[in-house]
Structures are given as C-alpha cells and as structure tokens.
Amino acid sequence: MSTPEDIVRLKQLKESELLDEAWTHWKANREQLDETVALLEDPDPTMRSLAVEEIDSLSTNLAELVQTTIPALLVPPSKTSHLGALMELKSGVGGSEASLFLAELLRMYQRLANNSRWHASVVGKNDLENGGIKDAVVEFKGEGAYDSLRWESGVHRVQRVPATETSGRTHTSTVAIVVLPLIEETDSQQDELFNMEDVKLEVMRARGAGGQHVNKTESAVRLTHIPSGVTVSMQDERSQHQNRRRAFQVLRSRLMDLKLTREMEERRSTRRNLVKGADRSEKIRTYNFAQDRVTDHRIGLTMKNLTSVMEGDGIELFIDALKQDNAESAMEAMLEESD
Structure with missing residues (x-):
C-alpha cells in the first residue's frame, strides 16, 4: 500500500520526467534548426524555400517550449486550483x-x-428600476475558477456616453470587484482557518424591506472573527439558519483570502509590484466605448475590440495573459531566490 510520501515521490518523478522530455525536445529542435539554417546557402532555390518554411516551424516550436511548456513545468502547481470563487461586485x-x-x-x-x-x-x-444592479454576489464553482477570476479584483472603469446624455459628453463610471476563494463547508482546509471560540456570533432583526417577517424575527446574523477583526453580516435569507450558514461561508472565504494574500507578501516581499497589482482599490482595467478598446493597466495589454470582451470570449485573452504574467513573475522570483 502506497504511503503519502510514496505518492509525493511518484508525483515529483513524473514532473521531472515531463521536464526532461521537454528539454530533450527543445535540444532536438535546436539542433535541427542549426542544420536547417545551413541550407539557406544551398544553390537549389527549392531547397532554400523549404529551409525557410522549416525554420519558421522550428522557431515556433522553440518559442512555445521556452515561453509556455517549460515555465509551466518549472512553476510549482497552484494550491488553489480546486477552489471555486466568490465574486462581489459593487457600483x-x-x-x-x-x-x-x-x-x-x-x-x-x-x-x-x-x-x-x-x-x-x-x-x-x-436590482434597480433602471435595469441596472447596485451590487451582486456570485458563486463560481468548478476547477480553476478562483485561479482565473482572482485577477479580476480591483476597480473596473467604463468610459462612454450614457443613453440619457443629450449633449454627447463622455462619462466615467466605476465598478469595484472583490474575488474571494470559495470555501465549501466540506473543505478540509476550513478547520485551519479559525477556531469557533474565536468567532463572536450575534443575531438581530433584519433591517429594510421585508414586511412583518423581518420586523418580528431575529433572522439577521453577524459574525466577528476576533483575532483578525473580520466582520460578516448577513440578512438576505429568510431564516436565521440560512443566514448563519451563508455568513460562515463568507467568513471562511475572507479568511482564506487573507491567508493567501499574506503568503504572497511573505514569498515576494522584494517584489512589491506584484502585491500592488492585486490591490483592490487600484484601477485595473478601462473599458472605453468611444475608442472601442479595453486596456488592462497592470500588464499594459490593450484590445481593440470591446464587443468581443463584453459579449464574446475576449475576456479570456486578458485572463490568460494575467496568468502568464504571474507565472513569469513566479519564475523570476524562483531564480532570484536561487542566486
């Protein structure tokens, strides 16, 4: 029967095999490229033409290996790849x-x-009467949800002429987004996040619209994690039990977010730009309708097709680019630590 240590060793062996395979592939492509370059001096024009095509193909393969395949094998696997995401949006x-x-x-x-x-x-x-939404909370469940959406935390700025603007003047508006790791009640990591004796639980009557039920029932719940000072209030559900369950879910997510942020700061204390890039108070992206472009200010990426981002799959290009930038930064940090 395999022990946990055996499983870890097998996994490390498999990863090293993949890296060795990628390196061998790179060397073979490099040798073939050097041989093909010599054919550019061949007196036969057909051979020279074939050599140009082969060089293009080999150069593409080498670039893919250096920029994507090998870095992906060198960067440690994400510890949060299995987590969903809890996204809070506020106008x-x-x-x-x-x-x-x-x-x-x-x-x-x-x-x-x-x-x-x-x-x-x-x-x-x-929801608001004008068809807009003042604020929203969304759960995303699925492999890689948090690792993809975590980079969306920050201030999203839109520049456009509102439908109600008669003078044609461009307005600037913002939406703040916070993305937290979604911690399920069955997740084994939750036990490490807090002790129940550190959580103060209060119940009260819900405020706002809701009729007699809200006025007479103590259904609202407020949790305070005393060591960190994190407070969560929940009154959206109809019963105290439902609000209590939802409040603990949000508390776990916020504490996990604090833990991940703290680990990032500890690992990369010398790379303050990475921490700044995750600052939720910072403007991270601008959506300019008049110029039909979207710009991510953290990586300087601009796309000149706003519709594909808002109504198609263009947002995936930004997320993939941010993931790649993070992987490259992690590689640089590893190299600096090895010096």
Missing part, C-alpha cells in the same frame, strides 16, 4: 451608469463561466 462612482455597467460585467462573467464549464449562481443581487 462605484457614476450613479445609474455604474449600475448599468455592473449588470453588463455580471453577464460577461456568467458567459465566461459557461465557456469554462463552471457553475455560476447569483446568491445576492440588488
């Missing part, structure tokens, strides 16, 4: 225009979830 400056943009972003992420085969559930939403 910021811009009033009704910000709420309309929030509704569009929500549809964009739901479309992304469908393309990625994740299950997206809106667990809280504050």
